[in-house]
Amino acid sequence: MYIADETPVDVLLASFDAAGIDVAAAVESGALSVHTTGDRYGPVDAFDPDGVIDGLGELLREVADSDEYNRLRITGEMTWTLEGDADTLDALAEYERVFNTHLPDKPVLAICQYNRTRFSSATLADILWAHPQHVYNATVTQNFAYVPLETFSETGVPVEDSLTECPLRVLRVAYHSGYFAWPRHSTAEEIGHSLDITQPTFAKHPRTSERKFLSLLFDSEPV
Numbered sequence: 001m002y003i004a005d006e007t008p009v010d011v012l013l014a015s016f017d018a019a020g021i022d023v024a025a026a027v028e029s030g031a032l033s034v035h036t037t038g039d040r041y042g043p044v045d046a047f048d049p050d051g052v053i054d055g056l057g058e059l060l061r062e063v064a065d066s067d068e069y070n071r072l073r074i075t076g077e078m079t080w081t082l083e084g085d086a087d088t089l090d091a092l093a094e095y096e097r098v099f100n101t102h103l104p105d106k107p108v109l110a111i112c113q114y115n116r117t118r119f120s121s122a123t124l125a126d127i128l129w130a131h132p133q134h135v136y137n138a139t140v141t142q143n144f145a146y147v148p149l150e151t152f153s154e155t156g157v158p159v160e161d162s163l164t165e166c167p168l169r170v171l172r173v174a175y176h177s178g179y180f181a182w183p184r185h186s187t188a189e190e191i192g193h194s195l196d197i198t199q200p201t202f203a204k205h206p207r208t209s210e211r212k213f214l215s216l217l218f219d220s221e222p223v
Contacts, residue, residue, distance in 0.1 A: 001059070003076035005037045006115065030068065037080040044084040049095035053102060060106055071107035078114050089123055096130035111135065121172050136181055144180070170195060170202060 004012050012034065016023050026032035041052055056074075063072045081092050096112065103110060114127055128134060134143045173195060178185025192202035 001072065001074040002032070002034045003037055003040050003074070004034060005077040005080040007077060009034055009036070037076065040076070041080065044080055044088060047081070047084065047088055047091055047095075049091055049098065052095065053099060056099075056102065056108070060108060063107065071109070073109045075111040075113060078112055079118055082118060089126075093123075093126040093130060096127055100130060100132065116176070137178075137185075141182070170197075174202075 002012065013023050016026075016032075021032075023032065027034075040055065042048060059072055059074075063069055078092070081088055099110075112127070112131070114124060116124060119127075128143060129146060131143055132146045133140055135141075170191075174180065174186075174191050177191055177194070179188070179191055188202050189199045192199045195202065
C-alpha cells in the first residue's frame with residue numbers, strides 16, 4: 001500500500017512501471033493499492049492518531065483473512081501534515097511513537113516518508129527519536145537516536161531541551177552531512193571547516209551531546 005501526497009499518483013505509478021513493476025497486474029491482484037492521504041488519514045485539521053492506528057488494525061485483519069497474502073507493506077508521504085498547525089505536528093510525533101509499539105509482533109513493514117527539504121530540523125528530530133530504524137541514502141540502518149515510548153514518557157524531557165543551541169547546531173550539521181552514517185560521508189575536519197571551528201572543537205560536541213542523551217535514558221535506572 002502506498003499513500004501519496006506530494007507525488008501525483010500518475011507520476012508515482014509511472015515510476016513503478018519504469019522500475020519494472022507490472023502495475024496493472026499488481027493492482028488487479030490486490031498486491032498493490034495506491035491511496036491519497038485524505039483517504040487514509042482524513043482532513044489534516046481533524047487528524048485522529050487513534051483512528052489511524054485502528055485503521056491499521058483493520059488492514060491487518062484483512063491480511064489475516066486473506067488466502068493470498070500473509071503480510072502488509074505500507075508506506076506514506078507525510079508532507080500532508082505541513083498543512084496543519086503546531087498542534088498537528090505535536091500530535092504527529094506522539095502518533096509515530098505510539099504507532100511503533102503496534103508493529104513489532106505484527107506481519108507489517110511500514111515506512112514513513114519525510115521530505116527533509118520541507119520539514120524543519122526540530123520536527124525531523126522529533127520524528128527520528130520515534131523510529132528504531134531509518135533509511136539514509138537508500139540504506140536501512142539502526143537509528144541510534146531512537147527513544148522508546150516508555151523511556152520518553154518516563155523522562156518527559158525532549159533531548160533538544162537538554163542541549164544548548166551551539167551543540168544542537170553542530171549535531172544537526174553533522175547528521176545531515178552523513179557524519180553518523182556508516183561508512184561516514186564526511187569527516188570531522190570537513191564539518192569543522194564548514195562551521196568555521198577546529199576539528200578538536202567539533203569532536204567534543206558529539207561526545208558531550210551523547211553523554212547528555214545517554215543520561216536522559218539511563219540516569220533514572222537502578223544500578
